[in-house]
Amino acid sequence: MAAPTKTLSVADQLDQLQAARKLALTTPVYYEKIVKGVLPIIGPTAPIELRRWGAEFLAESLATPVLAKNEKESLTIAVLDTIKALLESGDDDPIVLKASIGAAASAYPIVVRWIIFNSYHPDPWEQMSAIKSRVFRIWDTAPPPVKLACIKFAQRIVLAQTVSNGQEARLYPGLDVSLGMITGSHPILDPRRMEAEATGLLDRMLGVLQDNSSDALLVDGTLNCLSILIRTRPSTSNRIINCILNFNPLKLANSPMTPKTKVLVKSMEKTTRMLLIHIIKRDPNFQPGAPGSQQLGRIQQYIQRLERSKTEIFDEAGRKRALADQSSAQYGDTKRQRTETPAAVAVTIPPLGPGPHRYSALYTITNNAGLQSFDATQVPHQLATRIVVKTLSSISQGVLDFAIAGIRDRLKTFQPAPTPSFAGAPPPGAINPATAPLGVEEGDDDYEPNFNAAEDTEQILNKLDNAPPEVPLDHTEALDLGPFTLPSPPLLDPDTAIRLAQAAASRLFGPLSSLKEEGSRKPRAGINRLAASSYDRESWLTVVTRLATRSTAGLESNFKKEETGRLALNDTLREMLFVYILEDWRRRIEVAVAWLCEEWYNDQLIKLSGSGAPLNYEKYALRLIDGFLNYITPQDKVLTRFLAEIPELSRELLGKCKTLCGDPTTVNLTLTSMLYLVMMRPPVRAIALDTVAEIWQEYVDARPLAAKYLTKWRPGFIESQTIGQSSAAASA
Template identity: 35%
Template sequence: MSSPAETIRQLNSARDIVLRDATIYPQVVPGVLPVIGISTPVEQRRWGADFLAETFASPVINAEDKQKMCVGSGVLDTLGSYLDRKAQVGDEEDPAVVKSAVQCAASVYPLVFRHTMSTSNDEAWKKMAAIKMSILRRMDTAPFGVRICCVKFVAMVVQVQTPGLIADPRRQEQNEVSLALVPREHAVLKVGNLEAEASGLLDRLLYVLQEDAEDALLVTATLNALSFIVQRRASISNKILGTVLNFNPLKLASRTMSGRDKISVRSMTRTTMTFLLHVLKRNPHHTLGGRIQQHVERLRHGLIQAFSDANQLKRPAPDDPTDGLDDAKRQRVEEAASAGSATSQARIQPSTHIPHGSTVAHLFTLSEDKAATSFDVTAIPHNLVAQLIPPLMQSVDQASFDEAINIVKSRYLNLSKQPPPDAADAARAAIGDDEDDYDPSMTMGGDAEQVLNRLDQMPPEGFEGPGIAIGPFKLPTPAPLTDQEKNEYGKDSVTHVFETLAEMDRDARQKGVKKLELPKGFSRAPVPNHDREGWLALITRLATRSQFELEDGDAPVKQENGDRALTKKGSNFFPSAGIRESLLNYVMENFRARINVAISWLNEEWYCDRVLQEQKGTRGSEDTTPTYVSYTIRLMDSLIPYLDTKDNRVLIRLVSEIPSLPAEIFPRLRKIADDPERVNLVVQALLYLVMFRPPAREAALDALETLWRENEDARKPAEKHLAKWRPGVVEKGLEDKQEIKTEA
């Protein structure tokens, strides 16, 4: 039999292997369990408990693999033996083993819960219940390290046994494990009992903040555990926040503190402040936002005051502000004011003098509050203003109102007075307003003596100097742009165009702008009013028409850089390919709302391809639209992964309103039906083409027939329509089935 050191060395080798390749965890964990069982030396048990805690907390392992390892390989039995060693063997268990076992139990609890919920098998749930009871019994008596791990386990139990949000009811395996996923009539998991147990365990956690506030380790661990529950379980978040807001971590500061007490006070106070600030960061408009902000400020000032006697402050602030809050030594009371005191208003003493050139708003502004002066009153509806003004005017003190009127009168009189003349005005009056005689030194605040000296040196009136012949001036011709500069400027222009479009989208969402109806057709004028619809029309024209003249049928046409865009020899460079890529990305960012943009763009592409055919003189031959077909297929390939069962209108509108349907689009429609949930989506789109688009009827019927033959999930919905449009196909298929059954 090998020694424990040799066994540990071999176990570390196995651990290194699974860390490099996480896919072999399901093979390694069952083989390791016999080596780390209850009868093995303590070194091996410590290694085993750490290994199991690391395995089930690892994010690289699939949740399904974790669930299979937990339920089917004896992991629960090993954890139970670690926690009940005294009852099974009679020896006290090592605290390090218990600590890692509790951490592992916190990781496997949601896995066992999901397994029991989906299989109704109570064997694993009974083992997990025994582990839970063992952990709860030692929660108040174990060493601090184990108690902290118990707090983490209890928080996980509360989170799992509390109803949460269901992101997608159809994909239960992708939803977070919570009580909301358990049916009311489940045979093993009793919803009422589990919810009551979670409520009791939550009260037990909150009891730490209410009674055991002197244990800094437990308080910090509890706050860290509760932060996840507040974030993920909105139904109980207000209860937790209420307890935290009533928690005072500065109680120890009211007495003489030792070094340990000082560390405890700092730790608990800063952890509480971080907890509350994270709540505000995740939800700035929280209903308890005012109380949270006040409590954070109170804790911050209390922490400073508690340690100010220990020379933590270089110069303590005076009790009362001196010299009326003198600007030279005043404190930043605006930043330190709490949210609750923001409503209190100090008596204002506005100045009666405002500089010349001030606006009407400056004339009537009597407050120095930036929030009040920057508020846009035009955003308030007129009917609401009419209701608010009478009661507000009645509540104003008459003496204050008269004083405000006198201040405005004084300001108006000061502005009405003629400003004193300056030297610059005098010089300007003497030499006139001719821009050619501008002299910077005369308008930059020079004194009157310098101005008069310059006036004395000016020639007398009517004096004409000798004529000076001025030759023609011509700027040098700029150097031609290189290809790299053209590419850079082209990319910058594309970015600027779509930034403008993004600003229009934001303005439309904020202001609720009603879309304007533009003239239809290929000859409409783009951007008549510089609105979003006109800007989109301009972008599509830039992408499709900017590089060739539609009227010049003899213009030579070529392809550049693999792009099928049309260019004339000698024309300026324009990145039409970049605009097309940006258009495709713009549509895919919100394809349900922007499908009309895609349809307009593809219509422009088809039109330009057809015009190109006329220029080449190939209109009589087979119609070819390479650019249109290429981007239609690309758009379809980009849409397929994101189409949902509710997107039937989007798909039908796309295939019905584009100018032509390439043959390559029908195999992609059939590919959508590979998902059983989207079969009806494809059948409805093909049926629409059959009924309302006769040129594509035969191709759509061929696709529907292929779908009926090759896809079992689509056979029944497709057969109903094929029986009407191609009855012979369905009848022959039924006869072939009957013959096969007869031969069998």
């Protein structure tokens, strides 16, 4: 009994379909297989989500420019039945209808070209005719997005069923399908009937402009479809130009101007104006001396009139209002009546009252309590300077003199009164009771004076005579300083030392974000370049790489077994360099090459010295190539450059590159890189050819190109392998 088939949910099916779409986008050769494979899944009976995805995928597939003409014809003929079924299904979903009509618009000229040369098979034309009839029936009643798709479909029909001027055919051979390709004796296509149908469709498209429609979406969509018709179909250009010149995109401005109305009017006006400007500047049919030059003056006048009307409508708010009634002019404009200048209020500077005062109160001459309490120190110096300069330049000299005089009057109140000297003054020996000095007995004051008399001059001289003599100091001895030693730093445990080393290493990468790269490329100085000779990004990176590789050069190092597991400063810098390069490896491939050159040079010095230190070149070269192999694309020539510029190649390193041949898109890149090594690096020619031989043996998709290189550079290898395989098969 067979096991029941597991049914996938709609979400799982969409995920699988999306993965198939991504594969088709990255590898266009799978387009036809994928499109034909999904047709049974996206039919009219499928869930709405699958139909929406399928209709959009068909529209995208038929519009892609990467397919060749024959492939697109085969693909278009295969999907016509599905497009017809999606359009004629009972569920008129707007998304399905819009995408299906877009796919039909891309398919129509392809079907016309196919039926011109394959009149013996009329089924595709009958299917396209049914699609055309369905689109014309739903055009007027469809929602706006579907109407826009219908307008695009009508434009492609008009292009295919009118005579071309040949410009597109010269620029894009085989892509411009026009009525001129159809002969009068064609068994299926009638040129006269097709031209009449195109004329009717053009009139239907222009009806939006002839009716002065206020639907900005339809107007803009129609105008955007007319440019190519004017440029490549001379039989339609005059009719389209006359219709545009009779169209008034500012008609909505007569209604109340709401924000929505303003947006709609501006959109239609700009689209119309830009289309006409494009015609004047770019279209050779409307240049002076061309067949359409008689319309040139009308177009320029229309553009000028449109700009004036737009200015009058949207710039009215910035103008001054007129008087409401002209009769009020005799009474004058009350808003502009000149009033007499009020008399200036006399300013007084009040004197300071009794009591202590702040220094700031001395210079405060305003009576406003709010200004008096304002802290002027909070104002920034630049702003305060501007205010002071502006104020001093605007006040008069009289006001300034008045303020200075007021401040001087206040200062006088702080000065003590002078001692009076007149005839009635008391004699100098008299004692004023109010100012009697201490020690004078008067009345009943209980005061005990200090009877310890101060030393006189004679007593002071006697003390100095009895003092010991002063010993003069030796100047040399006084200035002689003793030995000075800095205190020894505290001992660091290994964990703290490693943490500080990591912090120091991270600070080395700080300036890289602010340093600029050189604008013009200059020759590289190589391994002998001077580090930090110029303060730019390259010099700083040279410092970092040499600190990572040779920071302990010339120092004796004893490598202990217990220290091998710890990250030293060098290893920390190496890890940070590795991360820095992989963050943007395409642009920083030069940094990677410079770093590996320094590592290789350091390894050679270690080998010569015999110190037993670990070698790092091979380790980090393999890590770097592992880091960016997953992101290699067929256009990445940096792989060839990386392999060509690093100083040493090994079998293991080239074996990493060999894995790229698992992707068919990168086979050419891998083998081209190996060929470059064979031709330009003779020391590694044997290793590179061995890698190509392994690729030939392990990857079937890479055999044609690998065999081509091996036949030239290793003759007889393919024959020996073929004979060996034949003998092995015979013995088996």
